[in-house]
Amino acid sequence: MLYTALDSTAKSALWVLPLEGDTKPFPFLRTEYNNYGGQFSPDARWVAYTSDESGRSEIYVRSFSAESVESGSHAGGKWLISNDGGSDARRRGDGRELYYRARDGNIMVVDVSTDPVFKAGVPKMLFQAPPTTSTVVASYTQWDVTADGNVFRCPQGQTLRYRGMDHQAQGHFYQTTASQCRGCPVKKRCTGGATRRLFVHWHEAARQTARELAQTPAYACSKRERNKIEALFSELKLRMGLRRVRLRRLWNVSEQFYLAATAQNLKRLVRFLAQRESAPVPCSA
Numbered sequence: 001m002l003y004t005a006l007d008s009t010a011k012s013a014l015w016v017l018p019l020e021g022d023t024k025p026f027p028f029l030r031t032e033y034n035n036y037g038g039q040f041s042p043d044a045r046w047v048a049y050t051s052d053e054s055g056r057s058e059i060y061v062r063s064f065s066a067e068s069v070e071s072g073s074h075a076g077g078k079w080l081i082s083n084d085g086g087s088d089a090r091r092r093g094d095g096r097e098l099y100y101r102a103r104d105g106n107i108m109v110v111d112v113s114t115d116p117v118f119k120a121g122v123p124k125m126l127f128q129a130p131p132t133t134s135t136v137v138a139s140y141t142q143w144d145v146t147a148d149g150n151v152f153r154c155p156q157g158q159t160l161r162y163r164g165m166d167h168q169a170q171g172h173f174y175q176t177t178a179s180q181c182r183g184c185p186v187k188k189r190c191t192g193g194a195t196r197r198l199f200v201h202w203h204e205a206a207r208q209t210a211r212e213l214a215q216t217p218a219y220a221c222s223k224r225e226r227n228k229i230e231a232l233f234s235e236l237k238l239r240m241g242l243r244r245v246r247l248r249r250l251w252n253v254s255e256q257f258y259l260a261a262t263a264q265n266l267k268r269l270v271r272f273l274a275q276r277e278s279a280p281v282p283c284s285a
């Protein structure tokens, strides 16, 4: 068992408590920095943990074996996993993915492989996590990953289990059972059916980023600008017969488009001049 304890210099260190044989605890990682939140890989050969040795909390992985601890060296060195700060490292049950909480609260996922040597991929955002309710450093107890990393939990604590992939919709489906949702106090708000179904797109992280961007003032501004352009194309298509072109070949199409665009601009010019003429003349007296 791996646990965090404060040493005599008030720095947190990682300790190992053997559960068999000699059950005397021994230090795994005790440095002049804070090392905490350690977690073994499923095969107990690797430890993911948080350390502030770079000046801010980052996720690292170190190899582990009882022999290397006794000799004081950690053969194979250590690997930096996070790329912009992180804490609360968690492993998926099969050890193929590592999760952590980034500084901005996002839950990140990193592909890892250990055969024949340890390798970690680039961290990718998985989803925006709710803010932690704890202010203490070791808030890592507030979330966890299921053994196969493949279920979701609803606000009432029920699990939505994996039901399969939809190639056409390009995503995965998760669902509760009717008995899980029966009698739920928030069922009316949650689902109109007997169960709750959840669709997760293959590129859900990118979609989440797009949803967040859509809430920004810059997006609202770009939408207004895009509407002005789209309205012109819409007029060409719906009112000026450009839904289809009459002639083939690129230069013929260009010619038809330019003629239509000229007619459109003439209409706009007439509208503009008419507006100017009907505008009230300011009184100078």
Ligand code: SF4
Residues within 6 Å of the ligand: 154, 155, 156, 157, 158, 176, 180, 181, 184, 185, 186, 187, 190, 191, 195, 196
């Ligand atoms: S209806 Fe089902 S999925 Fe929705 S909150 Fe209730 S138990 Fe959870």
